[in-house]
Every structure is written in C-alpha cells, then in structure tokens.
Amino acid sequence: MVQDFGLFIGGKWRKSEGKRFETRNPATGDVLATFPNATKAEVNEAVKAAKAAFEKWKKTPAPRRGELLLQAARIFKRKKEDLARIVTMEMGKIIAEGRGDVQEVIDFYEYAAGEGRRMFGETVPSELPNKMCLTVRLPVGPVGLITPWNFPMAIPGWKSGAALVAGCSFVLKPSSLTPLCAAKFVEVLDEAGFPTGVVNMLTGSGSVVGDGIIQHPDIRAVSFTGGVETGRYVYESAAKKMIKVGLELGGKNAIIAMDDANIDLLMDGVMFGAFGTAGQRCTAASRLIVHRKIYDQVVDELVERAEKLKVGDPLDEKVDMGPVASPDQEKKTLEYIGVGKKEGDKLLVGGERLKGGAYDNGFFVQPTAFAVDRKARLALEEIFGPVLSVLKAKDYEDAVAIANSVKYGLSSSIYTNDLRWSFRAMHDLEAGITYVNAPTIGAEVQLPFGGTKETGPTDTREAGTTALDEFTYWKTVYVDYSGRLQKAQIDTEKLVGG
Numbered sequence: 001m002v003q004d005f006g007l008f009i010g011g012k013w014r015k016s017e018g019k020r021f022e023t024r025n026p027a028t029g030d031v032l033a034t035f036p037n038a039t040k041a042e043v044n045e046a047v048k049a050a051k052a053a054f055e056k057w058k059k060t061p062a063p064r065r066g067e068l069l070l071q072a073a074r075i076f077k078r079k080k081e082d083l084a085r086i087v088t089m090e091m092g093k094i095i096a097e098g099r100g101d102v103q104e105v106i107d108f109y110e111y112a113a114g115e116g117r118r119m120f121g122e123t124v125p126s127e128l129p130n131k132m133c134l135t136v137r138l139p140v141g142p143v144g145l146i147t148p149w150n151f152p153m154a155i156p157g158w159k160s161g162a163a164l165v166a167g168c169s170f171v172l173k174p175s176s177l178t179p180l181c182a183a184k185f186v187e188v189l190d191e192a193g194f195p196t197g198v199v200n201m202l203t204g205s206g207s208v209v210g211d212g213i214i215q216h217p218d219i220r221a222v223s224f225t226g227g228v229e230t231g232r233y234v235y236e237s238a239a240k241k242m243i244k245v246g247l248e249l250g251g252k253n254a255i256i257a258m259d260d261a262n263i264d265l266l267m268d269g270v271m272f273g274a275f276g277t278a279g280q281r282c283t284a285a286s287r288l289i290v291h292r293k294i295y296d297q298v299v300d301e302l303v304e305r306a307e308k309l310k311v312g313d314p315l316d317e318k319v320d321m322g323p324v325a326s327p328d329q330e331k332k333t334l335e336y337i338g339v340g341k342k343e344g345d346k347l348l349v350g351g352e353r354l355k356g357g358a359y360d361n362g363f364f365v366q367p368t369a370f371a372v373d374r375k376a377r378l379a380l381e382e383i384f385g386p387v388l389s390v391l392k393a394k395d396y397e398d399a400v401a402i403a404n405s406v407k408y409g410l411s412s413s414i415y416t417n418d419l420r421w422s423f424r425a426m427h428d429l430e431a432g433i434t435y436v437n438a439p440t441i442g443a444e445v446q447l448p449f450g451g452t453k454e455t456g457p458t459d460t461r462e463a464g465t466t467a468l469d470e471f472t473y474w475k476t477v478y479v480d481y482s483g484r485l486q487k488a489q490i491d492t493e494k495l496v497g498g
C-alpha cells in the first residue's frame with residue numbers, strides 16, 4: 001500500500017497544507033509513497049522548532065549526545081536490510097550498494113558518537129604568568145541540511161551525524177527523488193530518542209523549501225551536496241546572509257592507468273568505478289586516462305567486460321547495474337551519448353537505452369564507453385550516468401595534465417606499481433582524494449571527504465574529525481588567575497630574561 005507521509009516537525013509527523021507529489025521506483029515505475037511540498041509557513045515552523053530545541057541541545061553534554069548517536073546506529077543496524085531495500089527501490093542502485101549506503105550511516109554514526117567524548121580543543125601556553133589559554137568548539141546554531149538523491153541515506157547520515165554530535169539541531173531537506181529514504185532515516189532518529197525539535201525534515205522543491213531554509217534568519221549554517229549550479233546559488237545566498245556553508249558538488253574523476261599497471265586489478269577497479277551505482281556517484285570514474293603503451297589492451301578488455309555486465313532489476317543479487325534514478329537522469333545520459341556520437345567520439349561499447357520486457361518500465365541505459373579527444377565535451381563535463389570517457393596519454397606528465405584539465409576536483413586514482421608515479425600523483429593530482437591502485441570510489445568515514453576547485457570551493461570536508469568544522473566555531477578562552485590586570489604584548493617586556 002502506498003503510504004502518504006507528512007512533514008517531521010518538532011518531534012511529530014504532521015499534515016501539510018502543500019500539494020503532494022509521488023516518489024517512484026526507477027526500475028518499475030511503481031509509486032512507492034507520496035509526500036507534501038512544504039509551504040513557506042511550514043518552513044518557518046520547522047526552523048522555529050529547531051531553534052527552540054537548539055537552546056537545550058547545545059547544553060546537553062557532548063558524550064550524552066554521542067550516546068544517542070550510538071543508539072541510532074544500533075537501530076540502523078537492526079533495520080539495515082529493510083532500509084537497503086528501500087534505497088534500492090527508490091534510487092535504483094543494486095541491493096549490495098543499497099546495503100553499503102546504510103552501512104555508511106552506521107559507520108559514521110558510530111564514529112561521530114565517539115567524537116562526543118573527544119571533540120578536542122587545545123591548551124596553549126600564555127605569554128603571561130598565572131594565565132591559561134584554551135580553545136573549545138561550540139555549535140553554530142540550527143542548521144539546514146540539503147541533500148541529493150544518489151546516496152539517499154549516507155549523505156543525510158554524514159551531515160546529520162556531525163551536526164548532532166556538535167550540538168546543532170537541524171532541518172533536513174532531501175532530494176525530491178528520494179524522500180522515502182529520508183523519511184525512513186528520520187524514523188530511526190525519532191526511535192533513538194533525540195529530543196523534540198532537534199531533528200526536523202521537510203520535503204518539497206529546492207527552490208521553495210531548500211531556499212526557504214537557507215534564507216531563514218535563524219539558520220546559522222547550511223551543508224549542501226548537489227550539482228555545481230545549485231551549489232553556486234547556495235554559496236551566493238549564504239554569503240549574502242553571512243553564514244557558514246559547506247559545499248560538496250560535482251565531479252569528473254579520472255583513473256590514470258600507467259604502462260606498468262596490473263591490468264586485471266585495473267579493470268576490476270574501472271568497472272566498479274565507472275558503472276557502480278550506474279555511474280551516479282559524485283566520485284564515479286567517468287574518465288579513464290590510459291598510457292599509450294597499454295591503451296589497445298585496456299580498451300579491448302573494457303569492451304569485453306562491459307558487454308558482460310548484467311543490467312536489470314537492482315533487487316536481483318545477480319544484477320551488476322540497475323536503472324538510472326529518474327526520467328531526467330535517463331534523458332541527460334542519452335543526450336550526452338548523442339553528443340558523443342555527433343561530435344565524432346568513437347563509441348566503444350553500449351550507447352543505447354535498453355528496451356523490451358521489464359526494461360520498458362524503468363530507465364535502463366547500457367554501460368557505455370567512448371574513446372574521446374581531450375577537448376571533447378564528454379572529456380570535460382559531468383554526465384552522472386554510466387558513460388565512461390577513455391583518453392590516451394603519452395606519459396605520466398601528459399596523463400596528469402589531462403586529469404587536471406577539468407573544473408572539478410573531487411576524486412582521482414592512479415594504477416601503477418612504480419613508487420615514483422604513485423607518490424608524485426599524490427601531490428600532482430588536483431583533487432580532494434587520490435587512490436593508488438584502487439578506483440575513485442571507496443571513501444571511509446574516519447577520513448575527510450571533499451574536493452577542491454568547483455567541487456569544493458568552501459574547502460569544507462565531511463566525515464573524519466573535519467566534519468565538525470561545518471557545524472562549530474572556535475572559541476578562544478583566556479583565564480587569568482594572577483589576581484591583577486596583566487597586559488599581553490606590554491607587560492611581557494618586563495618578563496624577558498626575568
């Protein structure tokens with residue numbers, strides 16, 4: 001039965017005045033649930049609830065906040081399989097990846113829970129006697145979390161885990177393609193027992209609900225993951241309001257294959273990196289830059305392997321790749337395939353929408369690869385679908401120049417057994433993440449995640465201890481226990497050599 005959800009405001013599921021929309025399974029076209037487009041007034045109510053809750057939540061000791069995160073992690077664990085199936089049904093990634101999406105929340109909530117007992121500041125010596133100096137992190141206030149559809153549990157998990165342990169209340173606005181995942185996510189937090197108003201969720205369009213959250217005067221920071229153009233708007237809006245903003249935007253990630261690479265290992269990584277989640281990961285390997293000496297061999301292997309990939313029902317454990325997430329995703333992917341064909345790129349494999357039988361109910365595109373020139377649009381623009389662009393490089397320097405020629409800078413990878421290339425790549429590749437002998441995907445929650453250039457203009461990082469930076473500010477504290485007025489920079493003269 002199709003469930004009609006409301007909005008989660010102030011610890012309760014509430015009816016909305018807004019028009020309803022449906023969320024559908026991209027493999028079958030079935031309606032899964034309906035959600036409201038929150039109104040402006042409802043945005044105000046959610047922020048009001050978050051603001052009221054913040055005053056108490058920030059005073060809750062951080063270890064206690066961490067305990068609630070741990071409690072939530074336990075519930076996510078218990079419900080993992082059910083939640084994974086919902087991820088797969090609503091977003092279309094294969095079930096193994098659906099489980100991975102939920103596991104990322106479990107991992108990060110467990111990690112963030114521990115942060116409640118650390119959240120270290122510093123003690124720093126004073127230049128004056130009987131005086132102590134230290135730094136502490138403090139929560140910025142109620143925050144807005146705006147998330148995309150491609151990791152519909154993991155991304156809300158990363159953002160909310162860090163916000164909660166830092167002491168911030170939040171209003172989450174998930175992608176309109178995956179509200180059901182967000183609703184199930186929020187149900188877990190509700191069951192875990194976060195105080196009323198700490199967790200709020202609104203569904204509805206980015207331009208009304210997302211923007212309404214950002215513009216609200218009581219929202220003190222926004223953490224946004226999505227496309228570059230939306231990110232630019234969010235960045236400008238936050239700047240006008242003079243609030244903190246964290247941006248995780250698009251990618252055009254490259255795997256470099258050097259002539260000494262282990263080809264089997266490389267091809268395993270290429271298939272996973274390019275066609276995992278049907279190429280719809282921000283860290284997907286959408287470019288393969290191959291040393292000229294192994295180019296022909298790599299292309300032959302790529303074609304052979306891509307032709308064998310089984311595309312179909314993402315709930316079927318034997319399927320390698322599911323549908324793309326929506327009609328718009330399908331349209332955009334097919335348009336780019338059209339661009340490749342029109343601009344004279346050489347189609348190596350795939351290149352068509354899959355048709356007939358169950359394929360006709362969903363949005364299935366063949367795993368596709370083109371051999372492209374380094375100036376081609378397919379070599380430079382984010383496609384966000386199962387389309388890999390293969391480029392030939394003369395040598396290491398040429399490969400790095402191609403890798404760095406895009407406006408994005410999220411993830412990167414090099415396959416080589418030569419220590420020199422791997423260490424040089426670590427420094428030379430303009431990206432927030434570099435993998436050696438592994439594809440561009442595979443982030444772990446205890447390390448910082450994020451990019452440079454247009455992927456990450458705010459230089460914020462999710463995950464790792466750096467995740468707290470988005471949601472806290474530093475307070476410097478001076479404690480003078482000398483019992484008299486001591487003047488920094490002035491009284492110090494008397495102390496020299498004293």
Ligand code: NDP
Pocket residue numbers: 146147148149150151173174175176177204205206207209210211214225226227228230231233234248249250251281282283382384410450451455
């Ligand atoms: P979008 O930028 O279209 O949307 C992201 C979120 O922003 C959605 O919740 C959307 O709501 C909302 N939104 C849209 N317009 C506005 C607005 N004017 N003000 C506030 N919020 C708004 O991205 P997608 O959801 O299509 O996600 C795909 C993109 O995300 C890709 O470019 C991908 O590379 C990037 N991404 C980056 C990651 C990273 O860590 N660097 C990780 C994952 C994805 P609605 O759905 O209602 O339109």
